[in-house]
Amino acid sequence: MVETVPTATNSPNVQLHQVGKPLIRTDAPNKAYGNTLYAGDLMMPGMLYAKVFRADRPSALIVKVDTARARALEGVRCVLTAWDLPDRLVVTDIPGQTGGKTKNTAQPILAKERVRFFNEPIALIAADSEEIAASARDLIEVEYAPFPGVFDRAEALTAGAPLVDGDANVVAAYKIRKGDTERGFEEADLVIENSFRTQVQEQAFLEPEAGLAWMDDKNVLNIKVSTQVVEHFRAIADALGIPHNRVHIEAMYVGGGFGGKEGLTIEMMLALLAYNTRKPVRLVLTREESFVNHGNRHPFTLHYRSGVKKDGRITAMEVRLIADSGAYSKLSPYVLLYATVGAPGPYKVDNLKVDSVVAATNNLSTCAFRGFGTMQACVAYEGQMDEIAKSLGLTPLEVRQKNFIHTGDKNATGQKIESAVWSEQCAIQALEALGERAKGNDVVKIGRGLACYQQSYGRIRWFKDSSEAWVGIEVDGTVIVRCAVTDIGAGQSSSLAQIAAEVLGVPMEKVVTYFGDCTLNPLAGTSSASRALYMTGNATKMAATKVRDNLLEWAGRHFQVPPDDLQLVEFRVTAISDPARSMPIDELARRCAADGVHRHHLAMFKAPTSEGLDPETGQGEVFPDFTYGAHACEVAVDTETGEVTVLKSVGAHDVGQSLNPQSVAGQIEGSALMGQGFALCEEIIQRNGVLVTPSFSEYLIPTSEDVPETKAIILESRSGLGPFGSKGMGEPAFAPVAASIANAVADAIGVRIFELPITSEKVINALARKASGQVKMH
């Protein structure tokens, strides 16, 4: 059913003992036994229970908030509104870093004069029980006055549209000007122009936002929470007006994030209630609250105009992108930047013009979600590639082969690609793995789709990203890794244990990773942007290597051999030239300790930086590096019902070096199904800003019955910037999936559906358009 093919090609002669092996993840056993505690499982003596009162409409003026009856209810300990928190704003610029305030990035913690989106929080309640808190919430009354809202991103950008905040609804805009598009289109034999639309997708992590906060006996505000970013302690301290060193956030094992727990989740609400009551406070969101609490995937309109020669070479490309940020910008400027830079895909386009804009509306917020703008662009540029291939009578692979970017080429913003670009190998392997084509019939049509991509890993260069980790070895030979990275389910902490084990020659079970604690561990930055392994893995490897150097220096003196003649393998230090000179690592550590050798080290890894883009041309270095790969699939489309069934789904990716092939395959397989949901069934629907898909009953994600034959193909160029040459994989595996399915459906029925998700209704309508001859023919 599942086949993983680790393909070590172009491997330098590196002997790895623990990296690259399908080891059991350190977190897996306790999760399987039900022992793992998540943030919502925590309780403290005397704790209070919190509830959030939210607006019942997307756009209104707030005339009055009456909390008197709620406050009077027995057992209610605290009710907070914006009037209790004068001018308190949350600035979301760069999560985890102290960024400056840019347009619309300051969001009120609680709505005051105005409601700008459906279910915006207005009041917080803490009470002796969950039931009392809920009753108090029902007693809060708000008097609203009408205020016009805007719910369409294009309309929001027109003159006279209601303003969401400030003096314009433009949250951010970018442009890329490269080469001469006019000349490029003149040289073209064929010009193909299409508009694509993508929808709002919900992260749908299984664990709703949850946490527990309390003031301790050091007057420190402690928050244990489900989050991707412990560095939010700074935003919380600033909002409360207390010093940064008095907020201590600990991320528990997170029950899924996918970007939805990158912004503040509920830690600010917990902080305010615990700080004001001086009691432990617990808040666990319901599924319905979770849907409105975090920003979802940005919906995009993507207009592409491509000029090509008869042989398939792209001579020019013009792209216009419009995205919807919802009421507050959150990370919208960056999501748009990713889409803008990623607009041409993994292709060399010398004459390129991109104009992009993200608009504020009164829709639900959008923010970070796996793929972060890049995957939306992929739906469009890969749709264009197939339309070009169809028009020119080329295969989808042939047209891509004419245009792939290669190592040493410059990408859309003029950044030279230094690492391996194995798009072609990945595409060929993914297509081959589809095997024999299924047989269709008059009703059921079979189609195949391919999609390639370019997805960055690591944060934007001008964020000047860094990560720290501390590694130490105890005198019994056990190893401690301390790193504040959050573990959101992809095996972040386990990977660090594996790296330390590899470098120090101890079995993985001898390593404990202390993670997710912003005070007691060195700060590592966010688990986002496919950066966790790249950044924290490098920091851990650096720290472990320094400890190793210290141990080997002592051992070299002891055994009277040069340190580079020594190896640390299988819990022993041994001289390669004379294996009789050897001792177990616990003895080595003990004797080093007795001699005062430093057995621990704090290391900082710094990502490559740049100073930003030229605002007129969009040229400059944006990301540290990129991952390349392909996804191929086969679908069956029932032309009577419009139902699309994915039969086979294959992801083939150059991951640089897989640390744990099982985990890498897990990312690819999970991405295949999440991407399938985006392609076929998932859509957050709002009517004039009001959510009409508020739970898993209305918002459908793929289930066990929708799983196709799934295959993960891992290629290893060892050319990445991560530890041992690895590249980021959390987002790349997801980036091409939906595009490949959309392409497969078009292949099956001979007509393209330009708007995701591809529901049965859209298939039937497209077939009707085709039958009536309304389909544009090239």
Add this chain to the structure above:
Amino acid sequence: METSKAIKLKVNGKQLELLAAPNSTLLEILRNNGHVEVKCGCEKGDCGACAVILDGEAVDSCLTLAWIADGSEVQTVKGIGTEATPHPLQTAFIEEGSVQCGYCIPGIIVAAKVLLDENPDPTDSDIRVALSGNLCRCTGYTRIFSAIHKAAQVMREGAQKNG
């Protein structure tokens, strides 16, 4: 409104008397009494994170009123196996890399246990149907399916040896 009453539940082999209001769900009283291995994902029977075995049947504990469970026997993931005495399903989930964030796993192991109790040699299709009430967002289910096949095989071989 009627007041709370004590209900009798045998949870993972241990007889308990727990106070439950008429509108309390089995999920609430289990979690409020320390059984936080039973996860809450939606409270309306969509996600299966709260699945437990109630008198041999896999149920969503969020949809089961506590009073209805009075006198019943409940098994959670912790009752199915522990680190000292792991169930073959748990061992297979660990070895196959079937666990990512892990939040759905307690419910999925419950659903899989009931399946294997009834059907020691399930087909792919049997497994898909048995898990259709359990959402997992991380894994794409593929490694969950392979772990269930593996556990089933281990259990069949064990049964043959013992039989």
